[in-house]
Amino acid sequence: MNLRPIVLLLLWGGSLIAARENTPPPEDAGQNLWDGEGLSVICHGRRDSRKIALTIDDGWVPDEELLDFLEEQGVRCTVFIPGKIIAMRPEWIRRMDSMGFEICSHGYSHRLLPFLTAEEQEREIRRTESLIRDITGTSSNLIRPSGGRLKGPEPTLPLLRDLGYTAVLWENDVRGYSKHEPLDSQLEWLWDHLQPGNIILSHFGESLHTRQVLEIWIPQVRALGYEFVTVSELIEDLDN
Numbered sequence: 501m502n503l504r505p506i507v508l509l510l511l512w513g514g515s516l517i518a519a520r521e522n523t524p525p526p527e528d529a530g531q532n533l534w535d536g537e538g539l540s541v542i543c544h545g546r547r548d549s550r551k552i553a554l555t556i557d558d559g560w561v562p563d564e565e566l567l568d569f570l571e572e573q574g575v576r577c578t579v580f581i582p583g584k585i586i587a588m589r590p591e592w593i594r595r596m597d598s599m600g601f602e603i604c605s606h607g608y609s610h611r612l613l614p615f616l617t618a619e620e621q622e623r624e625i626r627r628t629e630s631l632i633r634d635i636t637g638t639s640s641n642l643i644r645p646s647g648g649r650l651k652g653p654e655p656t657l658p659l660l661r662d663l664g665y666t667a668v669l670w671e672n673d674v675r676g677y678s679k680h681e682p683l684d685s686q687l688e689w690l691w692d693h694l695q696p697g698n699i700i701l702s703h704f705g706e707s708l709h710t711r712q713v714l715e716i717w718i719p720q721v722r723a724l725g726y727e728f729v730t731v732s733e734l735i736e737d738l739d740n
């Protein structure tokens with residue numbers, strides 16, 4: 501299979517993401533990228549079952565109320581946390597681990613990986629990997645680069661692949677990036693982009709209204725037969 505068009509689309513998507521850090525990759529760039537042996541970049545899972553994965557990033561402020569709600573609902577998520585937050589709040593990470601969440605890397609400092617030297621990138625990734633292993637006892641092979649950025653002055657994708665990682669992007673988004681964005685438009689975005697296999701981006705933090713939106717959306721989407729799984733579960737039986 502000729503991957504060149506897909507790679508070009510992905511890079512094009514990356515430059516759009518640069519323009520606005522948290523905008524989801526455009527539809528035609530949201531394809532999974534296979535490097536011939538395994539998966540290198542993933543935006544969605546299988547389309548033939550109603551499984552979807554909710555991912556939550558960052559954690560600059562510990563959002564216990566969001567965790568309380570997800571625990572009450574029994575929704576397991578995949579979280580991408582910068583290593584420096586993991587080092588700062590191990591108990592918070594332990595709580596998520598005990599809730600069955602999948603704890604994954606979001607780099608260490610949250611700087612954009614392709615703007616760091618290869619050595620700096622590798623240091624960020626290894627440092628965070630070891631922090632995750634110290635807390636959970638296992639390491640994850642999933643990483644979400646800060647800002648969804650895989651393209652910049654320094655190559656990132658080949659490094660991630662060599663270190664055994666799959667990069668996880670997204671194709672749906674809880675949003676809330678503007679204080680003035682009404683809940684209705686966040687919900688509308690989720691419904692408009694919903695499809696089986698969705699990887700959904702969201703963030704910790706009260707100001708993004710993540711909990712308020714999910715309190716409405718999760719029961720409704722479950723009523724349609726959608727099941728929340730972790731990203732690893734979503735992609736375990738995914739084939740080329």
Ligand SMILES: [Zn+2]
Nearest residue numbers: 557558646647
């Ligand atoms: Zn982030």
